[in-house]
Amino acid sequence: SAITIFPPRTDGEHDFRVWNPQLIRYACYKQPDGKLIGDPANLEFTEVCQKLGWKGSGGAWDILPLVLQANGQDPEVYDIPQELILEVHMSHPNYDWFADLGLRWYALPAVSCIMLDLGGLQFTGIPFNGWYMETEIGARDFCDENRLNMCETIARKMGLDVSTNATLWKDKAVVEANVAVMHSFQKANVTITDHHSASESFLKHMENEQRLRGGCPADWVWIVPPISGSITPVFHQEMLSYNLKPSYEYQEEPWRTHVFKTAEEGQKKKRRKLLTFKEVAKAVKFSAKLMGKALAKRIKATILYASETGRSEKYAKVLCEIFKHAFDAKVLCMEDYDPVHLEHETLLLVVTSTFGNGDPPENGEEFGRFLMELRRDHTGSEDRPRARNHQTGKLTRAKGESHFICFYRVILRALNNNGSQRSPPIPDPPPS
Incomplete structure (x- = not known):
């Protein structure tokens, strides 16, 4: 895992922000008939990118560009080269037809919209990454009705009776979706954890925090996994949600508050051609190399x-x-x-x-x-x-x-x- 911390907030008008909720996400396009292509969770941000001059191909798996704001200036848009995106294509150990669904997901979850409140300073740009728990993809991204909504499709492929809830077809389908995610990530040698191991790990963390600091704030709704709730130990753990600092805090979406300096709001902004993403990446790599040499001495x-x-x-x-x-x-x-x-x-x-x-x-x-x-x-x-x-x-x-x-x-x-x-x-x- 890694985190990049940009300069802290000063007067609220010179913030460093990553406009993307996550560094890597799939676009969503609304068709004239109201149909959505892509991940519905990203419809609004896709439209923001389009207003800034980005043009996607209209496919279900288009990677959104990076939208970066430095020192309170207008944001710049950078395409992420496709070869830098590691994606896992889904298959199932028992159902050959699962691969034919064409499902995939990016390997790296990198949150980029959160603020770090530390020592009286507010760091508004702190993108960081971790790794997935399989239910985040299998249960939420694939099966939530307001996301890809694949639950019924999977159930029908399994031959389940979807005419009544009494057959528990939703439960069976979502479990197999999670089996496919675990199988596919492990097959691709990409780090992932299951919700049972994550639950046990969190309780160990909670025990250590209780011993060292006398308490551990936790939000039960976020901690308990979206499937198999009562057979995970965190389901039965009493939790108190209270605020401590340093802390990570949610921020309002920057496109709702930003006042454009060089173009009217809603007008397509000319994309800057001075630096490409590849050139920026080379500069970062060179800086890291210099830092490594300095530390070695x-x-x-x-x-x-x-x-x-x-x-x-x-x-x-x-x-x-x-x-x-x-x-x-x-x-x-x-x-x-x-x-x-x-x-x-x-x-x-x-x-x-x-x-x-x-x-x-x-x-x-x-x-x-x-x-x-x-x-x-x-x-x-x-x-x-x-x-x-x-x-x-x-x-x-x-x-x-x-x-x-x-x-x-x-x-x-x-x-x-x-x-x-x-x-x-x-x-x-x-x-x-």
């Missing part, structure tokens, strides 16, 4: 944290942002760090708390034990502080040692004894 710095409440994690991330000005810095939780990389580290910074009776935070225990084992391998003894108390299973402090910042001292001694060179010492803060 910097000293690498690894920042490890262990925390029970999340405060040490917060400080570690602040420290990382500071060090990024001069170092190639990254921040990791101790439980996610492979200690075998220690001997290759050039600069290692540790941010940790001491929990309870001089114990390490839970996510730092294994790292601490590794250091103690390494220390014993070097010294051949079990000098204090002991690596492990076999009765309690906890890292313990040296006899008579204060509980205060005990785990910090444990790590410091272990790294010193294992040959690491310590930076100039910082005096211990007085106990509060």
Whole structure:
């Protein structure tokens, strides 16, 4: 996944906006008889693109152009070369006729209309991508009545009785649509997840947030998948929807509020020919290459944290942002760090708390034990502080040692004894 963050809002008149709701979407054309060709969800935006001078081919799978607005200026329209769009053509493991339906979908979901509210700043242009959950395509995009509305077509192909709801033909058809999506993406080696795995993953995330921050805001309507609701664990999970910052926020569509500077609203705007999408892509690639070379010359710095409440994690991330000005810095939780990389580290910074009776935070225990084992391998003894108390299973402090910042001292001694060179010492803060 990736995110691009454009400059923040200043006075509300110089915004950087991506007008597309998503970077990749299919156009929709309204015919004289009222029939729609394409994805009905994008009818309005297709008409906006046409007013800006874009002309599609009128097909069901036309990719909409990028409409980009910089510094509050009028938007520019850029065609996306077809060879850059990865599409997955749908087939079914059990129904050969499914491929004949001609269904396809783009592989990359990239949201581009949301604002990031962070630190008192509003970033209005922050396109980012993830990966699909199969129900987003199979249940919603393909089977919603206000989208492609393929449910009845699939049911009839399956030979189901669609004359009455009592046959549950809709349920059977939508399940097979999702089976086709999962099968097709996996066959094409494109990342996708199923709604059961996603539900379990979210509950794990919710558990971690509850442990670290005492809560996790969630909208039940958005979290519960559109099919198989009650057989997923999130269906039975009580959720509270409340607002925290930093946050992602919806914005009003820019074409509803933008005042054109060089052309009257509704008049077709001449398309700029100065730069093509390909040229812009080359410039971005060149800039990324220069940045990569610059980072390669910097000293690498690894920042490890262990925390029970999340405060040490917060400080570690602040420290990382500071060090990024001069170092190639990254921040990791101790439980996610492979200690075998220690001997290759050039600069290692540790941010940790001491929990309870001089114990390490839970996510730092294994790292601490590794250091103690390494220390014993070097010294051949079990000098204090002991690596492990076999009765309690906890890292313990040296006899008579204060509980205060005990785990910090444990790590410091272990790294010193294992040959690491310590930076100039910082005096211990007085106990509060």
